[in-house]
Amino acid sequence: MIGEYGAAAILSALLAAFGSAFVRGLTGFGMAILLVPILALALPPVAAVLLANFLSVFIGLSEIRRLLRGAERSAWIIIALVAVTTPAGLYLLSITTPDIARVVIALIAVSAFFAILLPRRGALDHRPATTGAVGVMSGLMTGYAGMPGPPVVPYYVGRDIPREVAKASMMLIFTCASSVGLASGAAMGVLDWHLGLLALLLFPAVLLGNWLGDRASGRIEDRTWRTCVGLVLGGAALAALWKAFA
Template identity: 65%
Template sequence: MEIFGGFTALQIAVALAAALGSAFVRGLTGFGMAILLVPVLALALPPVEAVVLANALSLMIGATEIRSLVRDAEPTAWAIGGIVVLTTPLGLYALSLTGKDVARLAIALIALSAFVAILLPKRGAAVPGRLVTGGVGVLSGLMTGYAGMPGPPVVPYYAGRDLPRPTIKASMQLIFTIAACAGLASATWLGILRPELLLFALLMLPMIILGNRLGARVSGRISDSLWRVTVGLILGGAAAAAFVRLI
């Protein structure tokens, strides 16, 4: 029975639980909300609506932190974010041409490469070259268009370097906020952004804020080594889940 904006009580319950858990991971690691949230939402909602809803929530939570994100992010986040805006529509277009199986294979391979990259020894704090930075932006934008998941290319770019944790988290989250804007703009252009989804996102936002704050509080109490292990485990789990879906 529909009780809110065309959604059933079960759909709302699943979405709220997923919102709390995925936002906790975001607050803890700086990423992971879309990686965890989209597959769970897709169990209760059409996949396209799950991606749009996740983008709306990512934009909303990013907007509540925008001052700290702008203050703490590395300048490369703006460059990568700009490329994401340009390439997200290409991701949507490529998905329409290649089909779901090829898209799933691409997502699985990128997720696996991100997991391998995070296991490599930490690099210095120096900014990678323009080619690497541009490549991260292109892959992140394509993955935003494919599945609403800009994180796998971005995480090893920052977390694999010897940077302060606040800089790593702010840089990633600024890019994800920009990616969410691009995703919602694309959804609007394609006519799939229903007003009911935005209302649903507003309903879920308190759970997102709560989970994010709890995760951030825990993040401040653990060591850098444990934090990096957690980042690796989440990336590994995302890669494994991507290959399971592929099979």
């Protein structure tokens, strides 16, 4: 698997892993949304999603004690629903042509950050039905695009809860969602275990980026961060669309 790609592709993946992990450390989300569209330029979409899942599990396990201690109880309800619905999303991805899958992944990434770039709203109504809908949608997006974040982020960021509680809840969900994604891929026979070796190669960049992002958390103005991430994500989405239609 690793030998199939040149030095330029590996270097691009390392930079993407570092940058997306920095965003994760800074905000508690955004790693898969940024990383999967870029990885999908060099890898088949299924491989890109599963590689991002490996990296998410690795970084989540490195800080699992903090996540378990700080996460809100609602995170476990969402995790249970993600476990049930992720296989359906991965199955849809496996029967979709690569070009169409790349377009869908790019559009999911763009839609997620359109929501983040909009002005903040007041606390959302978080009834059991809302929590259930977030869990189902997050599972489908985990399987199809390796991105559990689009439904989860507004659920926690839009509420009046401590920032660290929101971050820990989101990170715990993303770690468990990625674990379910890997298990589903193995059960369906689409998981290439060589991706684990590639993930190990990229993991030091993820660790460093996440550490630096966590240190910088709270020091960067929110508007500046949103603008920078929007530009990076937009470029990745345009590149994915170009590859799909080229």
